[in-house]
Amino acid sequence: MARTRLYRDGVLEAEDFPPEKTSDYLRDEGLTVWLDFGSPTEADLALVADELGLHELAVEDALQSRQRPKLDEYDTHSYLTAYSVTLERDSLQLTKAELGVFITERAIVTVRPGDRFDIDAVVRRWDALAHLAKNGVGFLVHGLIDYVVDSQFDVIESLDEHVEQLEELIFEEGPARRGMLRRALALRRSLGVLRHVSVPMREVVSTLVRRADAPMTPYFQDIYDHVLRVTEWTDSLRDLIATFRETQLSLQSNRLNLIMKKVTGWAAVIAVPTAITGYYGQNIPFPGFGQPWGFWMSTATILLIGGGLYLLFKRRDWL
Known part of the structure; x- marks a missing residue:
């Protein structure tokens, strides 16, 4: 089922109206529309494409998951792909949630393959920043990207805590050393996944900063700062994990020499x-x-x- 919202001059006016009425609402230049589809069919996107005049390549990308984070420009709209992430604390496995966004002048359409992306958290963020709703599409896009980048920032903070725990284990002997190697490999794998979804976001957010209206520019600039911190932090932790492995091998070699x-x-x-x-x-x-x-x-x-x-x-x- 589609989820919809209608804003008039920055005020939420209607929710859960039929997507077929989108083009009718957009005739009023004071309205901004949001449509959301979870696991949409071709028929769903065909309907939206007719209502908003979406490019066929963008629709094709929305139907095919596992796109890289990007912002594609078309004549009448843009298509954005981004990933929120969550970390399973015991296994240290990183889970990605893909989001596709069609961005037009006065409407956005979010497409979520599966149900991993927490769109309710985005809605709560929009409601918390309702004073920015008068900025229309910029306000909606900001809430989406802000949630995505914040999820990545939360994960990198959690990974940093686990890396600090490894620092305390590296000089211990016995079974803890074998567990440390397993955790180090899991951390490195998760950091690699996080890097793949966060590094391209620098270009995406940089483009959004240049395109943003003046009132929204500081907010997008703040997101861009978080993106830079995530990517730099990720690279730093990856290098640190590699150093841990080298240190562990050096300690093993020194211990063997001492025993001999x-x-x-x-x-x-x-x-x-x-x-x-x-x-x-x-x-x-x-x-x-x-x-x-x-x-x-x-x-x-x-x-x-x-x-x-x-x-x-x-x-x-x-x-």
Whole structure:
């Protein structure tokens, strides 16, 4: 079912009227119209295209999901594609919600493949900023883009918190290290998805800033600032995740070297009594053979040489 709204000179006048009446309402130059379609059929968009004179390529893009974020210009209207995002806190999986928007001089049409995009949140944002409604289509587009960018900003803030938690885990040993690698890979994957939907928004919002009427320009400029922060923050966190992995590999290498150094040192210490007991184990006469003092001499030699090697290795931090 279509959802509709009608504004007259910045005041909400009607809701949920039939989309077929759109062209009739637009004959009145004081009216601004919003139409929303969730998972529209070809017939739905064909009706809107006839009412508003939409370009066939824009209609085709609206029917085909997974478009990249963009703003296409046509003779009588523009077509905007954007994505809001949400983050599942346990799995750190990022979910995208696509939105297509036809923008004409006094009407916008939103198209939502599926039901992931929270259009109710956008409506609440419009109602909260009702004092801007007199700016017509600019006001409606601002509410949509502001919600999209804010969702991306909220997600990057949440991802930053998870990255900070990784910083605390990186020097821990045991099972936590294996879990850290899994979380780091999930974070990097989510950051990659977020980058794909946020970076193109810089060009989209920049175009909207240039096209905005003077009263709405500061508001679009504020959105553009948020877009820049999201993209820069995303790149920074991606680099930090890569640094974590390099640090983890470096720590593993250092730990392995430390273990090998200690094993080698202990092997050298153990080699002394092995060599001496092996010498005295020969079945031939030697100094002290069969005498008590021979046993004590071999024991003292083992203790002196082994203890000397232990102290030497300990001083050099080999043990």
